Amino acid sequence: MRVEGTFTTHDFAPAEIAPAFEVDTAVPVGVARMAKRYDGGISGRSATIFTSAFDPATGIGAYLAMESFTGSIDGAEGTFLFTHSASTTGTDLFDRSFAIVPGGGTGALQGIKGSGDIVVGASGIHRIHIDYTLD
Template structure:
């Protein structure tokens, strides 16, 4: 089943964490944490750990792990999902997005599947879950 919603990012906090041993490349690697609030068929909140090799002038790639708590069309529970993409800052490509099998709780205990993120021209962030097992 397909679920859709919008989200907003809050509490964006870069962390002073570097890979060890540190290797210097043309793009710096950083870790950031933040949370999101979701509205629509996807309603709730998530906590995110975000790792990126990115420079605003060059673009880059990120990998994110999220822990979601809330409801999909009224079915309440929690689960993890991860996503990754490459961006120039204005577009997204090479997206991967998966719900972590076995991570669901409550009415979402059997959840598995994939998803995607779309950023509209006006800056609205949309998320879609193609989920089974709920």
């Protein structure tokens, strides 16, 4: 099944981490946490851990995010986890990935599996779709 929705991001805050040891790379690495609110066939909110390697001067980099979602998918209520990532050269997105974490669902979303995508339109609206199955 496919479900679609939109989302907004709130409470973006850098998080301090201490790496196992320092490595000096050409693009700095950062971690942040944020909250998201979803509307549509995907309705609810998520707590997100966002890791990026990004050069603001050039717009080049990549991100990896882990989201803990609570709400409903097509009316089925529960929680689940998903990951997503992408790379950019400043004007594009490539190597995009989106996956539901196996075994992470609860309630009516227990047993959820699937993949999806996140797209930010020219108007700035963030859209998500998930292709999923429920055991």
